[in-house]
Amino acid sequence: MEAILPHGDEPSPLEIPPWNDLKPQTNPVYEEAADIRAIKIVVSVTLGVTLLLAAGYLAAVVISDGAILLRPSELALERHEAYESLVNHPQDDLRGSGVVVCIVDSGIDTTHSDLADARMGGWKDFVNGRTTPYDDHGHGTSMAGILVANGWLKGVANEVELLVAKALGANGSGDDGVVAQAIDWCVSSGAHVVSLSLGGAPGILPFSFGGGDRGSGDAANDAIDEGVYVVAAAGNDGGENDDGDVAHPASEGSVIAVGGVTLQGTHWSGSSEGDNNGRILPLPVLLPRNDPDRKPEVVAPAEAVPVLLNDGSWGLADGTSAATVYVTGAIALLLESKPELIPSESAGNAENVETVKQWLMDSVTPQEGQTGHDDQYGYGLLNIQALLDASQG
Secondary structure, three states: OOOOOOOOOOOOOOOOOOHHHOOOOOOHHHHHHHHHHHHHHHHHHHHHHHHHHHHHHHHHHHHOOOOOOOOOOHHHHHHHHHHHHHOOOOOOOOOOOOOEEEEEEOEOOOOOHHHOOOEEEEEEEOOOOOOOOOEOOOHHHHHHHHHHOEOOOEOOOOOOEEEEEEOOOOOOOEEHHHHHHHHHHHHHOOOOEEEEOOOEOOOOOOEEOOOOOOOHHHHHHHHHHOOOEEEEEOOOOOHHHOOOOOOEOOOOOOOEEEEEEOOOOOEOOOOOOOOOOOEOOOOOOEOOOOOOOOOOOEEEEOOOEEEEOOOOOEEEEOOHHHHHHHHHHHHHHHHHHOHHHOOOOOOOOHHHHHHHHHHHHHHOEOOOOOOOOEOOOEOOEOOHHHHHHHHHO
16 A cells, blocks of 8 residues: 655655564563553454444344344243144154145245245235235234244244235235135145135124125135145134134134134133034024034144244234144144145045044144033144144054
8 A cells, every 4th residue: 555645745765674684673661562552452342342232232122112133032932942842843854845835914024034944936916916025014924934934933844835825915904805816826826735824704804895706715615625725713803802703714614723822721812712503693604513623623822922023023923823824834744744635636635634634633632621622722732743643543
């Protein structure tokens, strides 16, 4: 680098003696002073870096309203591990490889670090027609993470091939007819399992009915007739606000309706009850349901479930939406272990779906004192390893 000098001055040549003429000058006082200066420099730099990191951390906390964006909280990681234990997630090599799962939701944010390894097999936007995956609400990203995350959080079956159909808008609502189109696309795109962390009923959950003759229930039943497994949320209107049955399309007979539990495995208070005895009023008319189709069929984690957020961070979420994806992942692991149950052009029909539902009924863990089906707790709590074992019997 050239020296910068006042205008008009010329640099004078430097006289450098031969190498063997250079003699080190030693002075203990100077050496000690140099060492002190070096230590001061190191300390100053270290303090500066520490202050910068602290400032960035505080800024992240303020911007995210208290959330830590660099990694999930210890609470989230602890709950993640506890829920894996609660549903008895297998510790073998099953990860859903070879199985195609389609999530119908608000989209997916593929830029999240925990989704870097997600095997995206297809995307369709039924709301805005965009060709690149995105999620302007966040719900879809959270649900996808429960299935395929492979970072701080680990999805239930994170080696599945993932299809994503965006059928819910930025406000989290959608039209039942659009959901039906999305389900049809999932099936035509080769999905083996369709996951519906959504649901509705007239005047209760966010669907517009009457927009067309074909609804999500019709699409779900057509999918099942082709041997595709359809898993749907029981709904979140439990307690005093319960309308008396699980949400639509989980209410369809062969759809697997999923209710929710707490970290202790008890019924989550927001999880919708099923009506399995039949009724004429209030509408809609319900016929009695028989095993293994009583609603909900199974329950899974639904309280403060660790999830991915569409701003690149992590959080906790309540609802039977999350519970649905745990069961979706369990079905994917089952199909990996029993590929003959995977629907295809040459094999796969509704009989396979009913067989799997029977295994679910036989393998779940009932609550203490439970005999038979419970309108809140279903047949029992999802037990993934027991489901796999039941399929081998």
